[in-house]
Amino acid sequence: MDETAEKVSQSFMKEFNLPREFINHEAITNAYYTYEKCESMANMIKNRVNFEPKVAIVCGSGLGDIGNLLENAVFIAYSEIPEFPRTTVLGHKGNLIFGNLSGMPVVCMQGRFHPFEGYSMALCTLPIKIFKLLGCKVVVLTNAAGGLNRSLNVGDIMLIKDHMSLPLLSLKNPLIGVNDDRFGPRFVPINKLYSKNLRDLFKECSKELNIPINEGVYGTIGGPSYETVADSKFCLASGMDCVGMSTSHEAIVAAYCGLKVLACSIITDMAPIDYDDHDPDHSEIVKIAAAKAKHLERLICSFLKKLKDNLNLLD
Numbered sequence: 001m002d003e004t005a006e007k008v009s010q011s012f013m014k015e016f017n018l019p020r021e022f023i024n025h026e027a028i029t030n031a032y033y034t035y036e037k038c039e040s041m042a043n044m045i046k047n048r049v050n051f052e053p054k055v056a057i058v059c060g061s062g063l064g065d066i067g068n069l070l071e072n073a074v075f076i077a078y079s080e081i082p083e084f085p086r087t088t089v090l091g092h093k094g095n096l097i098f099g100n101l102s103g104m105p106v107v108c109m110q111g112r113f114h115p116f117e118g119y120s121m122a123l124c125t126l127p128i129k130i131f132k133l134l135g136c137k138v139v140v141l142t143n144a145a146g147g148l149n150r151s152l153n154v155g156d157i158m159l160i161k162d163h164m165s166l167p168l169l170s171l172k173n174p175l176i177g178v179n180d181d182r183f184g185p186r187f188v189p190i191n192k193l194y195s196k197n198l199r200d201l202f203k204e205c206s207k208e209l210n211i212p213i214n215e216g217v218y219g220t221i222g223g224p225s226y227e228t229v230a231d232s233k234f235c236l237a238s239g240m241d242c243v244g245m246s247t248s249h250e251a252i253v254a255a256y257c258g259l260k261v262l263a264c265s266i267i268t269d270m271a272p273i274d275y276d277d278h279d280p281d282h283s284e285i286v287k288i289a290a291a292k293a294k295h296l297e298r299l300i301c302s303f304l305k306k307l308k309d310n311l312n313l314l315d
């Protein structure tokens, strides 16, 4: 560790009274953003908006227009919330938007945080804890992803039934650190992470609107570099249908906090499985996500309407 990083770590150790061997990016973030600190951030937001959202929607790259659908919208820029991170990626604006969508009180995160931006997983998922404290029961996660499975095409919508996250498998997990039971339990089962009831509801919407969807496994890599051909082949052979750099850790923190999760990818490019394949390009990915977002928006609106009629699914 370089000298400055060592000094910063030492001062954290002192401030939070952590043992010397406790140096871990996730543990330090979790020690800093205590339940009380998160509560005071949530209270500051509540005082501003005077509105209790039941559903939180996280907008992926190029998908921020979902936030513009909310009725009677109140915007809070991330920069107005003390100690909230800032977005740094093209296609992620940086606003919380509160309002009704299909009659459901919603908070929309117009722009997310990714670990490759330099944020710990714990900081990337801080908003999920805040959503819990604001009263949300469900989180809808959206993302732009590269298709691995060649039965997917650019523009397709993939409902996530499971994930495989390479960072999470290798001890990079937002829940690392001293646990506070007020958020959730120490050990979290995630074998039913993507709610079957919510997926069934979403599939009904797809049938009724005649918007076809696929169902599959979302893979998370660390990024910001995309995949090598060998990486893509490995991911595909391991059972991933598409790949991105977000979502899985957010879903885990949501489950930890007792929130139900629905998650969807828009396939914005095909991950390279051959040396002649097209290079992924983020500005193209953002453009394609935005251009294809209309179907996803219609599905989400219809899903929220159904959810409103099936509030028992929120228990």
Ligand SMILES: O=P(O)(O)O[C@H]1O[C@H](CO)[C@@H](O)[C@H]1O
Binding pocket: 059, 060, 061, 089, 112, 114, 142, 143, 144, 145, 223, 244, 245, 246, 247, 281, 282, 285
């Ligand atoms: O997952 P979202 O935020 O949609 O963004 C995806 O798009 C970026 C790569 O082009 C990565 O950040 C990847 O995770």
